[in-house]
Amino acid sequence: MRIPLLIAIACCGCTAFTPVAMTSATGELILSHPGASRVQLVSDWNNWGGMEGPIERVDSEIGRMTVSEYGNWVLAIPANLPRGRYRYAFLVDGHRLIPDPMNPERATWNGHEVSVLVVR
Amino acid sequence: MDSRMVALLLALVLPASGQGFGLRAGAGFHGYAGADLSSGGLKTLGVDSLFLFPSISVQDDGYHMKAVMRADPLTTESGFRVVHGSAGLRLPGSPWIGARAAYGPDSPFIFGLDRPWREWDNSGRDSLVSATLEGGGVLGFSGFYTTMCSGRADTLVWAGIRSPWLGFAQFWWDGMRGPEERNIFTGFMSFPGFSPWVSVGDSSGFYRADGELRGLYPLSNSEMSLMAVPFLHYSEDDRTSAGAKLLFAGRNTAQAGALIFRIPVQSRGPAGAELHYSMRSIAGIQWDTGLEWSEDDGFGSRVQGEYRSVPSGFGLGFVTLGDSIRVVGKAFYSPVPTVAAEAVLSTALFSDDLKPAGSIIVSAFRGPLSGLIGYTWEDGASKLKLELGGWMGL
Numbered sequence: 001m002r003i004p005l006l007i008a009i010a011c012c013g014c015t016a017f018t019p020v021a022m023t024s025a026t027g028e029l030i031l032s033h034p035g036a037s038r039v040q041l042v043s044d045w046n047n048w049g050g051m052e053g054p055i056e057r058v059d060s061e062i063g064r065m066t067v068s069e070y071g072n073w074v075l076a077i078p079a080n081l082p083r084g085r086y087r088y089a090f091l092v093d094g095h096r097l098i099p100d101p102m103n104p105e106r107a108t109w110n111g112h113e114v115s116v117l118v119v120r
Numbered sequence: 121m122d123s124r125m126v127a128l129l130l131a132l133v134l135p136a137s138g139q140g141f142g143l144r145a146g147a148g149f150h151g152y153a154g155a156d157l158s159s160g161g162l163k164t165l166g167v168d169s170l171f172l173f174p175s176i177s178v179q180d181d182g183y184h185m186k187a188v189m190r191a192d193p194l195t196t197e198s199g200f201r202v203v204h205g206s207a208g209l210r211l212p213g214s215p216w217i218g219a220r221a222a223y224g225p226d227s228p229f230i231f232g233l234d235r236p237w238r239e240w241d242n243s244g245r246d247s248l249v250s251a252t253l254e255g256g257g258v259l260g261f262s263g264f265y266t267t268m269c270s271g272r273a274d275t276l277v278w279a280g281i282r283s284p285w286l287g288f289a290q291f292w293w294d295g296m297r298g299p300e301e302r303n304i305f306t307g308f309m310s311f312p313g314f315s316p317w318v319s320v321g322d323s324s325g326f327y328r329a330d331g332e333l334r335g336l337y338p339l340s341n342s343e344m345s346l347m348a349v350p351f352l353h354y355s356e357d358d359r360t361s362a363g364a365k366l367l368f369a370g371r372n373t374a375q376a377g378a379l380i381f382r383i384p385v386q387s388r389g390p391a392g393a394e395l396h397y398s399m400r401s402i403a404g405i406q407w408d409t410g411l412e413w414s415e416d417d418g419f420g421s422r423v424q425g426e427y428r429s430v431p432s433g434f435g436l437g438f439v440t441l442g443d444s445i446r447v448v449g450k451a452f453y454s455p456v457p458t459v460a461a462e463a464v465l466s467t468a469l470f471s472d473d474l475k476p477a478g479s480i481i482v483s484a485f486r487g488p489l490s491g492l493i494g495y496t497w498e499d500g501a502s503k504l505k506l507e508l509g510g511w512m513g514l
Contacts, residue, residue, distance in 0.1 A: 014402075015401060015402040015403040016401050016402075016403040016405050017399075017401055017407075018401055018402050019370060019373035019374050019375040019399045019400065019401060019402075020373065020374050020400050020401060020402045020404075021372055021373055021374075022372070022373060022374040022400070023371075023372050032374065032400050032406070033428060034404070034428045034429050034430050034433070035428050035429065035430050035431065035432070035433055035452050035453075035454040035460060036454075036460055037454060037457055037458050037459060037460040037483065037484070037485050038483075038485050038490075053204075054188045054203045054204030054224055055148070055173050055188065055190070055203070057148070057150050057173075057509070058509075059148065059511055060485075060488070060490060060509070060511050061511055071428070071429075071430065083290060083308055085317075093460045093462075093481075093483040094483050094485070094490050094492060094509075095481060095483055095492055095494070095507075096462075096481075101376070101398040101400070101406060101408060102369070102374060102375075102376045102398060102400075103376060104367055104368075104376050104377055104378030104396045104398070105365070105367065105378070118317075118334065120308070120310065120315060120334070
């Protein structure tokens, strides 16, 4: 009985601490977030989803990401984005702003920790 | 504007007609209410009366027009007012020569290396009036000249010149004249093996400089990449530091990390170091870890794991700062794809004052409609928040 249990723990431990394979196409941002009902990419280049625009409210259509069956939310970065340094974050379920966990370069926007994208 | 006009704007479905001509219209509404439930009675924290903001835009290759309005029909001063209006012309065949005028544009916004430099006058955007002239095309250079006035401060002039991509570099200059004077000169160069990025400028007589050297890869293979980014931040009237970032990213795996250290220059600003690592595991756990130290704040650390799945998940995290340790527990539930709920509980450990806190937020989306109910509890005070919104693109 102990051996299967140990194997189960070892396998669980192994998969719990082994990074999952994930590739993204060039020019795409991905957030793995199963269970979210909506995710938007808000950033310097889209007026933070409308929060920096005339209405000062989130437009739910701006930066809306599409989801795969595995809970990966994907959106392409605008192809015509001029060279520069931009801040961005993911707005999850309309109320939670989180930085890109796969991008360690961070900045702040309105007191929130957000991510930095350098377009070269 | 009466309700018939609202209905007209909301129902404005005009077919795109004519080659190169486009007409878009949309509308939205948003309502918000917050209340403090623990103040000996229901104390209203804030209310947005339900308001509508129809917008309409017309554009072609040579011109564009846009108007955004807002109405608060639940208040006594109902009726639409324009919060943004803009119109522009562009010489057909020339991508650079044009002019535009705007009411209620975005605030002055200059991208810098460290953060956008944008603060001016603290005026509301809907009180700004601006006019812009754009030109260029000579050897690929382009420029713009904008004047803005808010009615509260002196007129602000914002001008900029952009160089074309010169094959190895691009330069641009932004200048402001008004209550504050700023000049920001930014250059980006790309050489084989490294890419310097420099931003220098002065703001109200104080000089500032930022620089980064990107593109140095001490390690890069099919498994991972490691980029070294030396940087310098100089400010005549603020903190000055130099340091380096080591940015790690998995090539085909969901993991990333960074080692950042900075040292003060001219003894201005604290020394510090940070180590971060994030990873999403095969088992579906998102790990986020961090270790920080600075001369000002001492040591801090963070270890957090979240298992997210459908329909439920959970998370646990530990955060230390100085001699305090805080534990955070989370639970997620999404019974259907359009509804998500999250509960968060946190408390201090090994402390006389545990300072417990918690929140429950339920959000729902149905087509263009969204709703949110949130309940937070912290320091013995509980607050309730309700939101309702919707967007319609026509």
